[in-house]
Amino acid sequence: MLIAIAAHLVVAAVLPVVARYRGRAVFAVAALVPAATLVLVLTRAGGVLDGRPVTESLAWAPAIGLEFTVRLDALSLLMIVLVSGVGALVLAYYVTYAKGEHGAGREATVLLVFAGAMLGLVVADDVLSFYVFWELTTVCSFLLVGGDGATRALRRSATQALLVTTFGGLAMLLGLILLGDAAGTFRISEIVADPPSGAVVNVAVLLILLGAFTKSAQVPFHPWLPAAMVAPTPVSAYLHAAAMVKAGVYLVARFAPAFAALPAWWVPVVVVGLCSMVLGGVQAMRQHDLKELLAFGTISQLGFLIVLVGVGTHTAAVAGAAMVLAHGLFKSALFLSAGVIDKRAGTRDIRQLSGLGRRWPLLAVLVTLAAASMAGVPPLLGYVGKEAALEAFAHGSVRDVLILIGLVLGSLFTVAYSLRFVLGAFGTKRGVDPVEARRPEWGFTTPVLLPVAASLGFGLAVGWVGKVASGYAEAYPAGPEPYHLALWHGVSLPLLLSALVLGGGYLIYARFPGWDRQLLPTTLDAQLGYRAVVSALDRTAHGVTGRVQTGSLPAYLGIILVTVIVLPSAGLFAGVVWPAGMGWWDSWLQLPLAAAVLAAAVTVPLARRRLTAVLLTGMVGYGIGGLFVVYGGVDLALAQFLVESLSLVIFVLVLRRLPPSFTHGRKPDPSRRWLKGAVAVCGGLFVALVAVLFSTVRERPLEASREYIARAMPEAGAHNVVNAILVDFRALDTVGEITVLLVTATGVASLGLAAHTRRRRHVPEAEGESQQEEDIRA
Incomplete structure (x- = not known):
């Protein structure tokens, strides 16, 4: 796995050179890497599905326990099928899509780096590596959505995606740090195996969920996803349907086995997921652009997935795993087909499209099958997963019944906007002239055919998908007869609900066409909320800058000192005990030197002339150098004396060009002097206390310090460890x-x-x- 991740980055580095000589064929070269990764992972699938996860580690700072660890289990295997499989298809599709366009090398490079980052994200088993890959996907998304930044829409959409997902990523990082500190380990598998508890854990899981919701475009953070549809269609198919937005779902699925029982976990998961499912479906019915329709449908489907993988039951986990794969397959096919229509018909507006079904029968059939999987029509994989989802909540508590009602309501809209997409793109409309467009070549249709064929094949033969889903669901307790995926479970409540959903969804599409008007109040428009937040931040930044950036050096220093004192003081001193038995001095020579330093420091603020203040400041520095000599740090003392001497020379040369007095005819303000003095005293006391506490709280030398001491004599021939560090190490x-x-x-x-x-x-x-x-x- 480590080699596979490195291969993505290495090959990406040479793709610009390949593009210079081979043009758009660079996408075919890039597609080989995720395709090879998929083959490699599938060769190890047998052991993983038998309960033997594959773990690899690369220690990059072993002395302090820092290492890059990857772990391939059932959930990672499922995600890699999407990340690498759909990634290879999208890159192959790009060979035909990019015909006649510039920037092929850039797009191929960033897409391959993104594929490597997603691969690293889904297999990373340590918090630091996970976060690095998480943010790398954010950066790649910004570059791919923004493109060349030629238009304002590109720049605005890329910036919105970057701001929202980065905000969530930072919140997630804080949550992971709190969680790792509470668990005593930063290995994700160890945290999940032995989860901690307490109030801090509740805060941590809320922060982690915040990161997941922003990444997966859940309400109220969802507007960045429809805005990102300005990106090329292959980018949307990969990032915003199969890979990047799945990162949030993966995060919830990874930690749900440990924390699904906490109300701080399952309440936000259920509420946000169901709201996203329903509201996304409602908004999808209002769209006329095919990509925007699919974008809001993606928000709805991601809410569905968040609920399934987050509630923490065995059957729901099985359904969630199946639906994650099904969603990646049918949504990538639908996005790619929207790109075909855009390229060949010249528009994505369903009000202008007519007659494409008769002109492109093969693509129409493929899109119909993909949309049928999304709607939950048998015998496709989408139906298998949706029936499992209905079964998970059909026989439970009041909570389960409420969740079931929400899933059924959201599924009604899923059927409705699935019909809207198929009939809007390929149907024949009255009063609209048929679109004149030549049939798409195999380079367009094959990448659509393969995921549709996989969805149909997995629906008819769910054996492999069932093993992967059951492997992930093993983390949850199962009943006496655990649920297994199958195309037919007999006549049951989920089957009746599926029929009800299909019929009700058709009625919504056919009987309620008035979706063009605004259905929600303006106050609930999340896009307006995002703009209001950004505008408020801009106004706050301007106001703070206008009051802080006054051109006064003392004001700048005072603000820095106050910030240093106020912000970290509560965290630094919380729980810190003053060391017992600590002496005030170790040598009598420290007393006169300390007295001289204190006297000079107290006298500096009282000095009226610049040269006097400089000399007193130099006395402080020389006194500190004397303390270094007393402690035996002669090398540090020499460096201190040299720096102080150079500083004095520079000050003297500069002061010759300045007035000799600070005030220069101005009468000093006593109130300001007292304020500056108070800030200076507080800053000095804060630094002194931190130095004392930090230097005494250490009970034993650090691992790096022990290594320096052990290696000083044999490797550097030095008795003075500090000298060996400076000169050799x-x-x-x-x-x-x-x-x-x-x-x-x-x-x-x-x-x-x-x-x-x-x-x-x-x-x-x-x-x-x-x-x-x-x-x-x-």
Whole structure:
């Protein structure tokens, strides 16, 4: 798995060169990588489905326990089938779609990087790697949606997707950190196997769900997904139907076995999922653009999936796994068909499309089958998964009955907008001239045919899908007769509900055509809410900047100090106990040096002349250097003395061009002086307390420190560990510091020479000599 992830990134790096010589054939080259990954994973599927997950690790900082760990289990296997399988199809489809377009190298590169990031995301077993891949998918989505950024719509949509998903990603990261800290491990499989409990865990799961809801475009964060439909259709088919939006569903599915019993988990999952399912279906009925119709349908279907994988029952988990695969297959096929229509007919508006079914019978049949799977028509996989979903809530508690009602209502709209898509795209309409368009070539139809064929095949023979679904559902307790996927379970309540849904969905489509008017109040428009939030943030930023960026250096320093004091102080000092038995000094030489440093520091604010303040500040620095000598850090003391000497020289040269007094004829404001003094004192006390607490709370040396001590003598021949670190172990860092000092010395010399040159140009020779002598005496 590690090699497969690396292969995506390595091949992506050379794709721009391939595109320069082979043009759009670069997409075919890129498609080989996810196709090979799919084959590799399927060869290991047998052991995974038998309950033997595959785990690989790459330690990149073993001394402190940092490693990149991947784990292939049933859920990861299911997601890789979508990520790599649909990814290969989309890249192959792009060969025909991109004909005559520029930027093939860029699109292929970013798509392949995205495929690698999604692969890493679904197999990552440590929190840090998971978050890195999570945000990498966000960055790739921004680049793919924004394209070349030539239009305002592209830039606005890409920015909205980036802001919403990044906000959710940061919330998720905080939740994962809290969860890992409570569990005592940051391995996801270990957290799920032995979940922690407590109030912190409730907060953590809410933050994790927030990340999942934003990524999967759930209410009220959903508007970014329809806005992202400005992206090319293959991008929409991959990112916004089969892969990226599934990341949120995967996150819920991964952690649900551990936390589904918590009200903080299942209540948001059920409420948000059902609201998204129903509202997405209602909004889909109002769309005339095929891609926007599919986008709102995706929001609805993702809400359905969130509920199934999040409620935490065995049957619901089986249904959720089946529907995740079914959704990826039928929705990718529908998006790709919308791209065919757009390319060949020149429009995606269903009000202008007519007669395509007679002109393109093969594509019409394929789209009908894909939409039938989405609506839950047998014998397709969508029906198998939807019947399992109805079975999961058909015989349970009051909660289950309420969920069942919500699923049935949402499914009615699913059938309705499925009919709207098929008949709107391929039906013959009165008063609309038939569209004149040539038949799409095999490069367009084959990528649509394969997922439709897979959906039909998996529906007729659900054995492999059933094994994968049951493998994931093993994390939940099953009844005496656990549910298994099958095309026919006999006459039952789920079968009757399926028939009711199909009939009721048709009636909604046929009898209630008035969907063009606004059905929801404006106050519930999430897109307006997003714009209001962004505008409020802009106004707040302008207001804060206008009051903070005043051009006053003391004000800047004061704001920084206040921020440092206020924000982290509560977290730093919470639960910290003052160390017992700590002495006030270790050597009597520290006392006079500390007294001199304190006296100089207290006197600096009282100084009226700049040179006096500079000299007192230098005294503080030299006193700190003396304390380094007392502690035995001679090398640190030498560096401190050198820096202080250079600083004094620079200050003196600069002060010659400034007025000698701070006030310069202005009367100081006593209230401001006291305010500045209070901020300075609080800042100093805060830093001192943090230094003392942090230096005494450590009970034993860090692992890195022990390694330095152990390696100093045998590898560097040094008794002084600090010297060995500076000269041998971190030599490049030391060279960089020396370079900085040389640049600083060069700047000081240049400043002095420039000042001397200016004086020689503007001062007569005799006066210049006397001035020079005076400068030397000074």
